[in-house]
Amino acid sequence: MATDLSKRSDAGVARAARLAGELGAALHLIYVIDDGLPPRIAQACDQNARETLQEQIDAAQRLREAKPQILIEIGRPWDVILDAADQCDADLIVAGLHRDRGLAGLFGGSTLHRIACTGTRPVLMVSEPPSGPYTRAIVGVDFSDCARRAANAAAALVRDHPLTLVHGYRIPFGALARRRQARRVTPAQDKKLIETEIHTRMWEFVATLDAPHRGTGVTAREGDPAKVLTDEAHRLHSELVAVGAHSRAWIAEAIIGSTAEKLLSFPPCDVLVAPLR
Numbered sequence: 546m547a548t549d550l551s552k553r554s555d556a557g558v559a560r561a562a563r564l565a566g567e568l569g570a571a572l573h574l575i576y577v578i579d580d581g582l583p584p585r586i587a588q589a590c591d592q593n594a595r596e597t598l599q600e601q602i603d604a605a606q607r608l609r610e611a612k613p614q615i616l617i618e619i620g621r622p623w624d625v626i627l628d629a630a631d632q633c634d635a636d637l638i639v640a641g642l643h644r645d646r647g648l649a650g651l652f653g654g655s656t657l658h659r660i661a662c663t664g665t666r667p668v669l670m671v672s673e674p675p676s677g678p679y680t681r682a683i684v685g686v687d688f689s690d691c692a693r694r695a696a697n698a699a700a701a702l703v704r705d706h707p708l709t710l711v712h713g714y715r716i717p718f719g720a721l722a723r724r725r726q727a728r729r730v731t732p733a734q735d736k737k738l739i740e741t742e743i744h745t746r747m748w749e750f751v752a753t754l755d756a757p758h759r760g761t762g763v764t765a766r767e768g769d770p771a772k773v774l775t776d777e778a779h780r781l782h783s784e785l786v787a788v789g790a791h792s793r794a795w796i797a798e799a800i801i802g803s804t805a806e807k808l809l810s811f812p813p814c815d816v817l818v819a820p821l822r
Contacts, residue, residue, distance in 0.1 A: 546558055546561035546572065546573065546574050546613075546639045546640070547575050547576075547577070547622075547639070547640045547660075548574060548575070548598075548640075549641075550576060550597050550598070551641070553641045553642045554640075554641035555641070556641055556642065556671045556673055556674040556675070557640055557641030557642075557669075557670075557671040558574070558601060559605070559607070560639060560671040560675045560815070561574075561639040561671075562607040562610075562611045562613070563607055563678065565607075565611040565613075566607055566611060567678055567704075568701075571614070571633070572608075572612075572613040572614070573614045573615075573633055573635070574613045574614070574615050574616065575616040575617075575618065575625070575626060575629050576594040576615075576616070576617050577620065577621075577625045578590045578591060578594070578617065578618070578619045578620075579619075580621065587619060591617050595615060598615050616629055622656050623656050623659040623663070626638065626660055627660060627663070627664050630664065630666050635666055636667075637666065637669055637698075638666055638668045638669070639668075639669045640657060640660070640668065640669070640670050640671070642671065642672045642812065657670065657809055658805075658809060661809065661818040661820075662790045662791070662805070662818075662821075666820060667694070667817060667819050668818045668820075669816070669817050670809055670812060670816045670817075672815055673784075673815065678703075678704075679703045679784050679815075680784065681703075681709075681781055681782060681783045681784055681785070682699045682703045682706070682707075682708055682709070682783055682784065682785040682787060683708075683709045683710070683711050683777050683778055683783050683786050683787070684696045684699050684710050684711065684786075684787045685711055685712075685774050685786070685787070685804060686710045686712050686747060686750060686763075687712065687789070688747075689789060689791070690821075691790060691791050691819055692788070692789045693750070693754065694789060694819035694820065695817065695818070695819035696750075696754055697755045698787060698817055698819050699787035699817055700754065700755070700756065702785065703785065706760070707761070708760065708762075709761070709763070709764060709781060709783075710747055710750070710751065710761065710763045711763075711765075711766065711774055711777050712743050712747060712763075712764070712766075713765075713767075713768055713769060713770035713771075713772070713774060713804075714739070714766075714768075715767065715768065715769065715770075739765075740765045744763055747765070748763060764777065770804040771804045771808055774786050774804065774808065774813070775808070775811070775813040778813040778814050779813055785814060785815045785816075785817060786812075786813060786814055786815070786816055786817070787816075787817040787819065788804055788808060788818060788819070789805070789818070789819050789821070790805050790818050790819065790820055791821045
């Protein structure tokens with residue numbers, strides 16, 4: 546769990562502690578000190594961070610039970626966090642919601658986006674304090690290996706609860722008009738044909754997951770993938786939306802790379818980003 550000790554990070558710490566307990570995982574709390582600070586100030590920051598984190602641990606039962614290891618490091622946040630994740634062979638990197646100003650320089654959109662897009666481990670951005678385990682999750686699917694990793698990672702977090710796979714598609718108007726003319730179908734008929742093709746492909750995708758999830762559902766919606774996922778998250782009252790950090794197009798423009806960035810900037814709920822590799 547990467548924290549900047551702000552209130553916005555508290556939700557991430559709480560979720561990380563809950564996941565550690567649910568999954569029987571080790572928990573590491575890391576705070577990064579700006580490497581541009583004078584040594585005396587950096588030392589004071591180190592002491593203050595350790596005391597603050599210990600106070601958080603003492604005040605929360607789940608944190609006490611998780612027995613987290615405190616890590617205080619100096620350097621560039623994304624490098625330090627990724628290195629620490631490698632050293633402890635982390636299964637997941639958790640962070641709180643970043644501020645509009647960039648979490649006091651630690652978790653600006655660019656920093657969190659670098660961690661999500663250049664790392665080799667799933668990244669979970671927690672936007673709301675947890676009220677319980679994850680029970681409703683959706684996954685943005687573009688049929689890439691990266692999307693498959695997102696689905697597998699989400700399934701591990703929701704465990705026995707339902708998982709909904711969502712494909713947001715867009716077809717350029719010119720291509721759409723030529724397609725309809727060639728097939729001699731109405732717009733409504735063509736949309737039904739497109740979504741039938743997508744649903745078939747999605748069920749084929751489900752069969753390739755590590756363990757096809759019980760209660761898995763699939764849906765396809767026309768529109769910008771990020772908006773489609775946001776709308777579906779609100780409609781289904783999802784607590785988690787998962788996407789891949791990168792994508793490839795299939796039958797339409799499924800731009801998960803930019804989708805991940807949009808969701809990290811404007812999260813409808815907690816956001817899980819799976820790595821490319």
